[in-house]
């Protein structure tokens with residue numbers, strides 16, 4: 599499944615919507631990105647986001663804060679963006695340094711500007727199937743499946759991983775799409791027996807190539823969320839491509855699968871928020 603190509607298509611459509619937004623309301627979508635510390639992988643994501651935004655016509659306001667920044671200063675910055683009517687989306691790159699309480703930061707972002715969909719209010723709405731904002735990675739996966747004509751309705755969907763960023767919101771989206779959902783994690787007994795049941799398998803563990811051809815049902819659709827940089831600089835997923843390719847009906851590559859879709863969905867959410875701005879929020 600070619601996430602890179604689909605992401606290009608999504609971004610081309612967004613570019614038009616951004617132009618329309620300017621013509622009809624003179625609004626430029628603005629996204630504030632906050633990165634704390636100098637994690638090189640995170641810097642790559644921030645750069646990719648900025649590049650994508652520039653192409654679409656979204657303005658990004660990047661804040662690269664030192665790892666030593668205090669929690670109070672970070673919260674103050676978020677409060678400023680909450681109040682600023684010209685900022686439509688706020689994203690704080692995770693993980694944060696240990697001295698900063700991640701939950702406190704996530705909760706500080708105004709739900710109506712929470713482009714990641716990580717605020718408990720947005721998570722709650724998502725689980726009740728009345729979402730305001732959708733976490734970008736799971737949403738990108740749903741759009742990929744839809745583009746390939748794969749409907750989760752009635753299917754056995756197994757999600758490996760239960761993080762707040764990927765696994766948990768993925769459960770909600772799949773349930774909302776009428777799948778029969780199983781969630782596996784590090785305490786799951788006999789993981790292979792569980793993954794082998796899946797018609798659609800979503801793997802988000804951060805364990806390089808842990809899922810092999812022996813772990814999947816022939817013909818399964820396999821979504822590899824993992825982005826793992828090996829010591830030699832090589833990028834691999836959580837799925838072993840060589841052994842899975844011959845068994846699965848579809849597989850998302852790494853790179854070029856879920857990652858580019860995540861960025862496209864972040865852009866989409868920002869444009870959607872800008873389009874809604876001025877209307878009644880909650």
Ligand SMILES: NC(=O)C1=CN([C@@H]2O[C@H](COP(=O)(O)OP(=O)(O)OC[C@H]3O[C@@H](n4cnc5c(N)ncnc54)[C@H](OP(=O)(O)O)[C@@H]3O)[C@@H](O)[C@H]2O)C=CC1
Pocket residue numbers: 735758759760761762763764765782783784785786789802803804805808823824825826856857858860
């Ligand atoms: N492509 C993209 O857009 C994105 C990619 N990623 C990538 O996806 C991967 C996962 O990210 P994230 O969800 O944030 O990771 P986390 O580390 O937050 O969560 C990993 C999850 O996998 C589970 N897990 C770990 N090891 C095993 C195992 N051996 N067997 C079964 N389950 C296991 C953990 O279980 P437990 O809860 O029990 O600890 C946990 O629930 C990473 O490689 C990350 O880089 C992340 C976000 C976006």
Ligand SMILES: Nc1nc(=O)c2c([nH]1)NC[C@@H]1CN(c3ccc(C(=O)N[C@@H](CCC(=O)O)C(=O)O)cc3)C=[N+]21
Pocket residue numbers: 642643646689690691692693714734735825833852853854855856857858860861
């Ligand atoms: N608040 C927050 N929101 C996030 O969405 C978030 C986060 N924090 N912290 C880190 C993870 C990780 N993540 C990725 C996004 C894009 C690619 C991506 O574009 N990957 C490219 C390759 C990138 C490369 O070459 O390094 C690909 O898979 O083709 C990867 C990973 C978002 N995350």
